[in-house]
Amino acid sequence: MSTARGEGRYGEAAFRPEQAGEGERIDFGALAYDDITMARLRALGVGPGWRCLDVGAGTGTVSRRLLEEAGVESVLAVDRDVRFLGARSRPGLDLLEADITAPDFSPGRFRLVHARFVLMHLPEHERLIRRLAELVVPGGVLVLSDAVDLTSDRTPDSPYTAAMRAMWQGLRATIGTDVSWVPSYPSLLRGAGLLPVAAEIHVPPLLPGSPLSRFWADTWERSRAAMVATGLVDDGAVDTAVRYLASDECAALSAGMLTAWGRQPGDTPR
Template sequence: MNAVPGGGASEGGRYGEAFFRPEQAGEGERIDFGALAYDDITVARLRALGAGPGWRCLDVGAGTGTVSRRLLGEAGVESVLAVDRDVRFLGERPVPGLDLLEADITAPGFVSGRYDLVHARFVLMHLAEHESLITTLAELVSPGGVLVLSDAVDLTNDRTPRTPYTTAMAAMWQGLRASIGTDVSWVRSYPHLLRAAGLRPVAAEIHVPPLQPGSPISRFWADTWERSRPAMLATGLVDDAAVDAAIRYLVSDECAALSAGMLTAWGWKPE
């Protein structure tokens, strides 16, 4: 799961400031739990779209660099420019062909050039400027290249049985939206937004990793709730006891829930 290289202002600042600060102990490990849950699916999709020898790639919000490194090592792409607002986790494991850029993607002209693949995962959901940024990222794709965007989709609704998990997730989404602007309500619109940016054809898919005791995604959510606990409590939907109960629920055999899904959408730049 990638870190976020920029974001719009909100009541509590933005991702990486009010919550999920890169300097906070264990933040890199939290990101890596997400990577363990989603990287195989992401890399398989990128390779299926053709990422391979000769491709120049831009990985936006590269986090700890797991996708960037696998593009180089497994897909054999020519180069990857990994961008993040804080590259401390990327610099820990340098590899040939991987270049780093510390930048805020909401800044005009944050990067130059054109790329065969532009990829951003779990980035735009945290940014108020997501629609304009899709246009910006599409402009960075070379003719014949592809833009691939992944973000979370909340699979709970008012008919989902209430459990400690669903209560905590509702509080998390509401709390993060109020504090740092995270919003997943629009993510289902990705195919439409990619077409509006001039890309075609477009397609999309959803992957939902299983919530099992000790699984990477379960550990990711437990850690995420701990780090966003103040925002969750501020909603009034949960108290400390409810958050603790949700964390215990994740590691128990009582857990019967759907994780948030990862919607991945892609669109091609006409030649």
Template sequence: MTTTAGPTAERYGDHLFHHGHPSEFARLSAMAAALDPGSRAHLTGRGVGPGWRCLDLGAGTGSVSRWLAEQVGDGGEIVAVDQDVRFLSGIEEGNVTVVEADVTAEDFAPGRFDLVHARFLLMHLREREAFLARVVDWLRPGGWLVVSDAADLGTPSSDNAAYRATMAAYWHAVAATLGSDITFGRRYPRPLAALGLGNLGVGVHFPVVAAGSGIAECWRLTLEQTRNHVLATGAVTAETIDETLRYLAAPTTWDLSLAMMTAWGRKV
């Protein structure tokens, strides 16, 4: 999907998913609870350890940055970047530097990092391919790029019609509003191969939607926050969204939604 944006096009976090929204910290925390196990496994697989210099782009609540700080120890360095760092203010680890910046405008010295990590960032950037090319320059030779984005592999096959319809409308709404591309993660690892990275790989983390799960809570808060945008698509009614919210909370629900597609490659 290619999205053309004018100079005033809305970006993720400008209004929709703004960190000032009352439920945004809880929403991101629920997302982290669902996705962090997969992220940690993929990062561990790349060998992250003492002394590494790591860049965490779109750091959110800082859950990955904090975990990385533990892995690299006092001799390592974590740079956590987000356009709004209010959720990172509680980071106390001395080897973490918090940077408030538009990640697409920030620049770092070539070859500075052993690892660059970004989760659910590229899919929301209109200039994702150009930005990815810049990111590779920040890696040292032998450094790893690890990127994760969503692919909705679950909801199209759900038995619940309201859930299927609501999620399809949601993805349409964020694409129209933010330029998000839910198909980008399904292209991995080709974008990394095109940039000349080696040791390519792809992993999938597929959290189960069940009452009380992190991913179910994340979707509840996401749909409540984006309700008007989803309704504006004209594809679903308020009753359909409400039925979906009940389905997410029902103790009998066992379903799937997004998969976290993670790709990695090593700079040669």
């Protein structure tokens, strides 16, 4: 089994924003994870007066909830393609189309820097974490969320497990997605100079017709070619896995979302 990391990019080799239904797929993920993200951000004190950077903002659901529910001062929503953000803008929300891996990425400094399901798709994650930490003002927080794979060798075989294993391997071979290092987040944040650091994992339930189940089904459809290329599944197996997700027979754990956070030492300027 090859473990080489592919050189394609998210949004180009897979999950292209111009593909029909891509915004809806992202929104299904948001419906599954936004509440836990917002609960963590509020617990960290995010609120009025905060300037926030939302990296890989997708369709902007977290950015808008920061403004509407947490009452932050402003949010800069960054993505390599902001087409899903432009039609959903509102006062206090600024958009920036940019590549965070570029050496000249320098959007300013913020009290909150947040990135969810972004770094797992990118190389040089240690450098990027250090760079994002540099964008946090003293007293501010860096909050990172990414997937953790729960399909170990001891996980019972099922259509779901087969599809997830093929998906992770296929995405690594095509666009470089790598979740193996995600449990290292707390150590990496500490290495970037943040203190204190902590982390938690949230695993939402897989229920027939739920936003999360629909998110995975749509994700498999968009990564089908990469999955089949691994040799772990064929088209029929992917179809079976999609049906399994939508059935009462499904008995599986979704990938978890690990969220880690760290604070930039010092007092926030008043």
